[in-house]
Amino acid sequence: MIKRFRALPLRSRLALLVATAVAVAVAASAVACWFVVRNALYDSLDDSLAQDRASLNSQLVADLAQRGQCRASGPILAPDSEDPAAKALRLTIQVVDPQGHRCVIRGEALKVDTSDTRVAANESEDSLHNAKAADGTEYRVLTYHLENYTSGAVSLGRPLTEVNDTLSNLTWFLVFVAGIGAVGAGIAGLWVARTGLRPVDDLTETVEHVARTEDLTVQIPAEGDDEIARLSRSFNAMTAALASSQERQAQLIADAGHELRTPLTSLRTNIELLARSEDTGRAIPPDDRKALLASVKAQMTELAALIGDLQELARPDTGHAAKVQVVGLHEIVQAAIERARLRGPELTITAELDPWFVRAEPPALERAIVNILDNAVKFSPPGASIEVSLAKGELTVRDHGPGIPADELPHVFDRFWRSPSARALPGSGLGLSIVARTVQQSGGSVELRAGEGCGTVASVSLPGAPTPPPSAG
Template sequence: MTGPLRGLPLRTRLALLVAAAVAVAVAACATAAWFLVRAQLVASLDDALRDNRVPDRLVVQLVRAGQCRAVPEEQRRAVPNLFDSTVQIVDRNGTSCMVFGQQPLPVASSDVAVARGERPEALHTVTADGTEYRVLTTPLEGTSAAVTAARPLAEVNGALETLALVLGLVAATGVLGAAGAGVLLARAGLRPVDRLTGAVEHVARTEDLAVRIPVEGDDEIARLSRSFNAMTAALATSRDLQQQLIADAGHELRTPLTSLRTNIDLLVRSEETGRSLPPEDRRALLESVRAQITELAALIGDLQELSRPDAAAGGHLEVVGLHETTGRAVERARLRATGITVTCELTPWYVRAEPAALERAVVNLLDNAVKFSPAGGTVEVTLDGGVLRVRDHGPGIPEHELPYVFDRFWRSPSARSLPGSGLGLSIVARTVRRSGGEVVLRPAEGGGTEAVLRLPGAPVPPPDHPL
């Protein structure tokens, strides 16, 4: 809202708008009523002029006698002239003479037209000596003249003035009442907004995201309250996840850092004391330091990937061949799968995903299968109809641990001694979910674990995809 109302409180603006709307409506109704009543009163006056006109016989006698004078008192009492009408005669030349009344009236062209027989009658309003008259002119039978009867409009104007005063008082009362009702309605209607404002201010002041607003009904305020509750719940969940991520990351970082510090302390002490370590021990110590640094780098990379929101994770989605991505991931896994055989059977399947993130997800599934495969074991990879299966022949995952395998930093108690941060499968789930698919881990028939990844796509690329 712009203009002078911008700086006013919302309640005041609503009350003023209600009062203004009622004022316009009342003014329109009052104006219409005033004009309607005026038309009715003028119509009634016209009917009275027609019904109470002076008998033509008296006026005809005066015209034939060549007289044009006021009717004598004794004749006036014998002839009904209700409301003291002003009566005058108008001839075809526009000359007039007074019969009844004290104030001669101006002759209009319509009156002359009636005297000439050009019009059946004439109704109009004239002003004489500052007084308005309603005039009716009718032809005078048997003569070439017309008779004009007029009555003052004072009786109509007086009633209209009284009506205008009454309508003004009613309108003012209505506007004041509407303003008061607007204040009450604004106060009642904005009470939920006040609660919402108080809750927002409380959250801003205390950062207490457990605040919930009671929701009643299904109107806009209820929708706003539900949206606020959903927002605070989402923020609380996000903050809890953030705190959990920080705590888990700190816990996971502590172990390699402690081991790294211990190994470096041993190397430093050896140099400071001059007692050189045996070459084999020194080589093993350096290899351990290198492995721990590699593990830290991988952990930090995984944390950076998971710390980004879903909307910003990865790059631009594009059409990629899942069979081609899986083939590259298998080659990378074979380089690290010492003593493990990785077989693959792939049929074409094209999906919409971020290429680098999708390949990393498949590599994580393969690394997980290789890590839990026994020496000399086999990892089977198949892709058919958009379903990618990675099956190992390791010890398998207990049934009660399956719901947690995609949680961040979760690792099976039996795998705590193996390398890894517990983030690989979380990244897999995140990437697959962003591409509109799903991934599950389940026990395989005959032992081991099978990872099943499903992505929507097609066996042939779209026409605009470069082959």
């Protein structure tokens, strides 16, 4: 049953649940109403029996019973032998003794049960219960002890016909109302399902449209703060992120093509010159040939570096966490400084490095530090100094080059962005983008700012990690 229910469409399940909930509520209300009315009718009948007891001359009833003016069952007594108060009331009156014998004063004989005999034996004061007559009619019976007698009780009975008829009519009425309620519940369920799932239908149509056309500019109207509105806003944010990612990817491809075109064109030109020299037999002067080969080598090196940077940026982040480990940032910075000194032997690089351990991917982090130092080496004039410091998780690299204009600082971490003044220098414009990505993956932050007087200050902050235990041996 549960499997069949789950197999139904969401709209059908929602409509069925709403209809069931409303139908159960209507049925529960009808049942509660029936019991409330039933109790009220019984209370009213019990009050009438209590009034009958107060108005009945019990002494006369006892005297009639003692004189034998009663029967075990049967007809109403002659008017001259009845109590006037009892005559005015439509009552069944009988006297009961402790042995369960009955003496009918008026009406039909009622079945005597143990509660009646206990009252007759003076073991309880009175009793209220239902009893049946010989013809099957059900009565509401009040039995109370006869005053001035050691034993014996009077049972007053009123037929439950009126109560049962009223309850029967009420039952049919409530069944009719419940039926209408069930039908209304079904209609309400369909309406709620259709209205409630309309935003879901819109979302489904939008998703299908995006899948069919790959149009990520479509937006779903999101009104209110309910779950559907939140889902719509989440979908809009997702499509906006996908559109932005698609745009960045297209821009990356365009920028990469542009950056690759220059070295490839230069490389092609140089190779064509070498090939033409071989084909025509006209030798290129040795100095020109040496310069030409050096240019080819430099262009190939630039292409290799550019392709490596592109591979680094295109590398997915999914495998990053698996390669993360606790490493000493001071050790990585020291290794990067040694590499930077080889690239700028005419520069003075000073370092003050406090021990600091971080969680990162060692090769990627070292490459990011090397890129920062390479920039400092590239833009430092001959004989200048570069100061490197590491204190409390903040790495600072200070150079004394021309610096970066304030209006260009917001763009330094963009892919392929290069300052107009640096376009003639070697580089792909991806180094600082790789730095920003690596530092962010390690949970840190990086910024570039103008130094005092001149130059640029690069600052990298990385959160610390527990110091790894010393290796054995």
